[in-house]
Amino acid sequence: MSEHEVLSPLPGTFYRRPAPDAPPFKEDGAAVAVGDVLGLVEVMKNFQEVTAEHAGSSITFLAEDGEAIDSEQVLARISE
Amino acid sequence: MKIRSVLIANRGEIAVRINRACRTLGLRTVQVHSAADRDSLAVRLADRAIEIGPAPAAKSYLRIDAIIEAARASGADAVHPGYGFLAENGDFADAVAAAGLIFIGPDGDAIRLLGDKVAARQIAAEAGVPTVPGSTARLADVDAGLALAHRIGYPVMIKAAAGGGGRGIRVVHSAEEFARQFPQAAAEAAASFGDGGLYVEKMIESARHVEVQILGDGQRYVHCFERECSLQRRRQKVWEEAPAFDLPAEVRAQMCTAAVKLAARVDYQGAGTVEFLYDRATTSFYFIEVNTRIQVEHPVTEMITGLDLVAEMIRIAGGERLSIEQDDVVIHGHAIECRINAENPARNFLPGPGTIKSLKVPHAPDVRFDSMLFEGYTVPPFYDSLLGKLIVHGADRAACLTRLQSVLNELVIEGVPTTIALHAALAADASVAAGNIDTRFLEGWLPSQFP
Structure with missing residues (x-):
């Protein structure tokens, strides 16, 4: 079984939800299709979507909601 | 003056600007900062720096309790909020006062009253100021x-x-x-x-954004003329000028008088800005809102009047009377400010933090660069993208635009994307030179210039 890493395109703040009181884009363990929104990276008050480039049966998030992240940091792993 | 030591509750270029005003007045400075700003110019310039939390603003620059505790611990007797963050939070102003400290700005009641945009419209109407x-x-x-x-x-x-x-x-x-x-x-x-x-x-279809700078000490109120801020993207100002170049003299007088009346109506203390929409076709103007803080674009007013608005607001907070009479405020020439952001105009203004590899700033008596940059500084991703403000003065608007083109050419910032190219294109644009601009001009102009 192979795994794919989801990397942050930019340094900034990672959000797993579209709004503070909304449910997460993806729960831990959820299945993922290509193009699914996995989270947002806020850089200088500008929000960039992080989307899945690989499909998988289960996603495991490594970065928490609201965590400060670096460029190329692993945000999540997708298992096929 | 009652103030001897100022805590700066902000970051970036405005923290550096406030520090400079404090030095002009011979005051000690305390800089609060997040973990992401340890290496900032504001921290280096201050007499004392106190870390108040991690990078996210909600856990640092927006924490009222941590800021007041830092003021107590450092012996500061006043707090300058800058702009953004807690600058227009009436509860913060109250908390500062309740801790026995001086808030450099109007009191909490005035901030709340004018911050309620419906209440502010009513006050304007009562003061005889036309509203939209x-x-x-x-x-x-x-x-x-x-x-x-x-x-x-x-x-x-x-x-x-x-x-x-x-x-x-x-x-x-x-x-x-x-x-x-x-x-x-x-x-x-x-x-x-x-x-x-x-x-x-x-909706006023074709309008200019014109705003009047006011100063008040609770007893006397003056205006420092107006700024023209119509060049905006997504309702955020990009380029500002002073004065509003083609405002008829009688309209300028009416608008500035209206702003002073509004300030008097609320016993205003400190520096503030009364914003208007101006319809050039009918020469009508309409009140929009009051900002109860120093504004990003205050330097253009300083360049044409010779005033130090930040020092003036500190003096007023320190219990001094206004140092000027209305007749002392006179317009000299023209000034333009370009907001230099860490954004790429060729990629839909995508912001990009990073490390400043090279910085070359033109130095001349008619040029000012308000910034927190230095070579080797890493611009963090957690806050807004403003890197600095380039302000140029000229004898008149045409001379100012010509000078601006050469100064923009001399300004070099390498390591992060910048909006310098946007400003160079605006400074050379025939419509901008002719003054054919309104608040919708920039967004209509961008697709042809930066597709």
Whole structure:
């Protein structure tokens, strides 16, 4: 079984939800299709979507909601 | 003056600017900062620096308790809020005062009163200042809004009472659209501002944004003339000028007098800005809102008047009377400010933090660069993208534009994307030179210039 890493395109703040009181884009363990929104990276008050480039049966998030992240940091792993 | 030591509750270029004003007045400075700003210029310049939390602003620059504790621990006797963050938070001003410290700005009641955009419209109307046709109170419900919109005519703007600064605004063109947008606007306002109150203003189709700088000590009030800030993207100012170059003399006098009347009406203390829309076709102007803080674009006013607005607001907070009479404030020449942001105009203004590899700033008596940059500084991703403000002075607007082109050419910032190329294109543009601009000009011009 192979795994794919989801990397942050930019340094900034990672959000797993579209709004503070909304449910997460993806729960831990959820299945993922290509193009699914996995989270947002806020850089200088500008929000960039992080989307899945690989499909998988289960996603495991490594970065928490609201965590400060670096460029190329692993945000999540997708298992096929 | 009662103030000897100022805590700077902000970051970036404005923290550096406040530090400079404090030095002019011989005051000690305390800089609070987040973990992401340990290496900042503001921290280096201050007499003392105190870390108040991690990078996210909600856990550092927005923490009232941590800032007041830092002021106590460092023996500061006053707090300067800068702009953004807690600058227009009446509860912060109250908390500072309750701790026995001086808030450099108007008191909490004045901030709350003018921060409620519906209340501010009522005060303006009472002071005899023309307002944009629209609500005299918060809308009770969607039907009240529809009736008002029908009376004043579409298009109208649905605005959040607790909004301001271009946030919480929806433009609607019909009754159907109004009925659809109203509940969304109320929900969004409640989520964004903690207050779902809405009001309606008529959309002024072709307008300039012109704003008047005021100073008040609670007894006397003066204006420092106006700024022209029509070049905006997504309702955020990009380029500002002083004075508003083609404002007829009698309109300038009326607008500035209206701003002073409004300041007197609320016993205003400190520096503030009264914002207007100006319709050049009819030479009418309409009040929009008051900002109860120093503004990003204050340097253009300083360049044409010779005043130090930040030092003046500190003196007023320290209990001194205004140091100037109205007749002392005189316009000399013209000034333009370009906001240099870490954004790429060729990639839809995508912001890019990073490390400054090279910095070359032109130095001349007619040039000012307000910035927190130095070579080797890493611009963090957690805050806004403003890197600095390039301000140029000229004998008149044409001379200022010519000089601006050469100065922009000399300014070099390498390591992060910047909007220098945008400003160079604007400075060379025939429509900008002719003054054929309004608040919608820039967004219409960008696709042809930066596709």
